[in-house]
Amino acid sequence: MVRRFSEERDWDQFHNAKDLAIGIVTEASELLETFRFKSEGEVERLLKNESSAKRVRDELADVFYFALRLAQKYEIDVSGSLEEKIRDNARKYPVEKAKGSSKKYNEL
Amino acid sequence: MVRRFSEERDWDQFHNAKDLAIGIVTEASELLETFRFKSEGEVERLLKNESSAKRVRDELADVFYFALRLAQKYEIDVSGSLEEKIRDNARKYPVEKAKGSSKKYNEL
Amino acid sequence: MVRRFSEERDWDQFHNAKDLAIGIVTEASELLETFRFKSEGEVERLLKNESSAKRVRDELADVFYFALRLAQKYEIDVSGSLEEKIRDNARKYPVEKAKGSSKKYNEL
Amino acid sequence: MVRRFSEERDWDQFHNAKDLAIGIVTEASELLETFRFKSEGEVERLLKNESSAKRVRDELADVFYFALRLAQKYEIDVSGSLEEKIRDNARKYPVEKAKGSSKKYNEL
Numbered sequence: 390m391v392r393r394f395s396e397e398r399d400w401d402q403f404h405n406a407k408d409l410a411i412g413i414v415t416e417a418s419e420l421l422e423t424f425r426f427k428s429e430g431e432v433e434r435l436l437k438n439e440s441s442a443k444r445v446r447d448e449l450a451d452v453f454y455f456a457l458r459l460a461q462k463y464e465i466d467v468s469g470s471l472e473e474k475i476r477d478n479a480r481k482y483p484v485e486k487a488k489g490s491s492k493k494y495n496e497l
Numbered sequence: 498m499v500r501r502f503s504e505e506r507d508w509d510q511f512h513n514a515k516d517l518a519i520g521i522v523t524e525a526s527e528l529l530e531t532f533r534f535k536s537e538g539e540v541e542r543l544l545k546n547e548s549s550a551k552r553v554r555d556e557l558a559d560v561f562y563f564a565l566r567l568a569q570k571y572e573i574d575v576s577g578s579l580e581e582k583i584r585d586n587a588r589k590y591p592v593e594k595a596k597g598s599s600k601k602y603n604e605l
Numbered sequence: 606m607v608r609r610f611s612e613e614r615d616w617d618q619f620h621n622a623k624d625l626a627i628g629i630v631t632e633a634s635e636l637l638e639t640f641r642f643k644s645e646g647e648v649e650r651l652l653k654n655e656s657s658a659k660r661v662r663d664e665l666a667d668v669f670y671f672a673l674r675l676a677q678k679y680e681i682d683v684s685g686s687l688e689e690k691i692r693d694n695a696r697k698y699p700v701e702k703a704k705g706s707s708k709k710y711n712e713l
Numbered sequence: 714m715v716r717r718f719s720e721e722r723d724w725d726q727f728h729n730a731k732d733l734a735i736g737i738v739t740e741a742s743e744l745l746e747t748f749r750f751k752s753e754g755e756v757e758r759l760l761k762n763e764s765s766a767k768r769v770r771d772e773l774a775d776v777f778y779f780a781l782r783l784a785q786k787y788e789i790d791v792s793g794s795l796e797e798k799i800r801d802n803a804r805k806y807p808v809e810k811a812k813g814s815s816k817k818y819n820e821l
Contacts, residue, residue, distance in 0.1 A: 390579070390580065390583055391583070398590060398596055399596050403599045403750040405540065406541075406553070407529075407532040407537070408749060410525065410528050410531075411748075411749050411750075412749065413525040413528065413529075414525040414745070415742050415746040415749060417521040417525045417560075418522050418739050418742035419739075421519060421521075421735060421739060422735075422739040424518055425732060425739060426732050426735075426736075429515070431707075432513065432515050433514075436514060445514075445573075446573055447581075449564060449567065449568065449575075450575075450578040450579045450581070450582035452521060452525075452564050453564060453578075454579060454583070456557060456560050457579075459557065463544055463553075465554055465557060467557075470555070471565075474554075474555055474558035474559065474562065477555075478502065482506060484506060488505075488506050489506075489507040489510070491511045491642040491643065491647075511642040516641060519640075519642075519735070520641060522637070523634050523635075523641060527631075529631060530627075532627075533627050533628060533631060535815065599755075606799055610799050610802065613808050613812075615813040616815075621753055621756065622757075622760060622769070623753070626744050626745040629741040629744065630738065630744075633738040633776075636734050637734040637735060639734075640730060643731070645729055645731070652787055661787075662789055662794040663794070663798055663801075665784065665791075666794040666799075668741075668780050669791060669795050670795060670799070672773060675773065676773065679760055681769075683774075683777060686770040686773060686774040686777075687715075687778060689770075689774070690770075690771055690778065691714055691718050691774075691778070693771075695718065703722045704721075704723050705726070
């Protein structure tokens with residue numbers, strides 16, 4: 390669906406890796422903007438409100454659109470990369486050290 | 498896998514919507530940083546080099562990790578949201594107007 | 606100093622508006638990453654710790670470097686633009702409505 | 714002016730370091746969004762068009778607003794930090810090695 394939508398509009402020419410990465414950042418940033426200056430309680434309320442929850446879903450969908458499009462154009466295996474990354478992180482963050490901690494691996 | 502990795506480490510307490518959105522932005526930004534000050538040709542070469550391509554895959558996997566985790570924690574149906582968003586965009590960017598154009602819908 | 610540092614290295618060719626904007630985003634994002642998954646109390650402690658405070662100052666300096674470089678290359682009057690923007694915002698956020706509120710102007 | 718604008722609106726309570734860093738990222742990202750999917754030539758034209766140049770100035774002013782506010786609230790000496798950072802970078806990027814190169818210091 391992501392590919393068809395883009396190709397029907399002849400957007401391949403704009404969808405180079407750099408601009409797609411800009412796409413992910415800018416959409417993720419619009420998602421984050423929804424939570425700017427909000428306390429944790431306000432964010433939870435906002436996510437229970439149908440119209441702001443819809444905005445959050447929309448911004449997140451935009452992130453997925455550009456991330457999937459980047460993967461697709463450069464033939465990146467998303468599931469494989471994610472599995473590999475989680476395996477790497479499991480080594481960097483062993484359960485016994487990382488449990489309940491928000492520290493970075495190099496501070497553990 | 499995303500859920501298990503996070504729950505085994507008791508990271509639910511940190512994975513609120515705001516910090517997860519920060520997670521997506523910061524990882525997307527590390528992905529983009531790979532392409533900073535690079536021309537289109539340099540970016541293409543970089544994606545053909547195994548070690549920098551691995552870095553791109555890793556950063557993209559981090560984006561997916563936080564995006565999927567956000568969806569999971571707040572019970573967002575990713576496929577459904579993406580389909581809905583693409584349908585909305587198909588209306589905002591009709592093929593006959595948007596074809597071959599990088600303009601925003603409000604400038605078309 | 607910003608200009609001299611860049612020109613001595615012959616970096617004018619890379620410092621186009623798009624890459625400089627990428628520079629601001631990626632450095633601002635590294636600044637934000639310092640605070641990821643941290644509570645308000647932890648952030649305050651971190652800012653009192655000399656080595657992490659130095660990191661914050663460094664990332665903020667990087668933001669200023671790219672922002673000033675963009676202004677300089679495109680002859681943008683920073684003080685003038687900031688004054689104009691604050692005047693605009695003073696209209697969008699009148700004291701009697703905006704006082705003590707974190708709402709956006711279109712929700713006030 | 715930045716301080717007065719914020720304090721008159723009693724916004725000190727929202728202006729903690731984490732949310733101000735979010736402020737910088739999200740505004741920098743709106744600036745970058747202006748250039749998304751645009752070629753270098755299109756970006757140059759856009760900067761010569763009065764209404765889009767005004768948008769760029771506005772977004773850049775927003776970046777400065779949040780960056781200055783962060784510096785002010787946490788008593789960061791912006792000029793001093795910038796001078797220090799440029800001195801550090803002058804060591805990491807010596808003219809004879811970095812001249813005309815877009816490589817990171819660890820690749821030089």
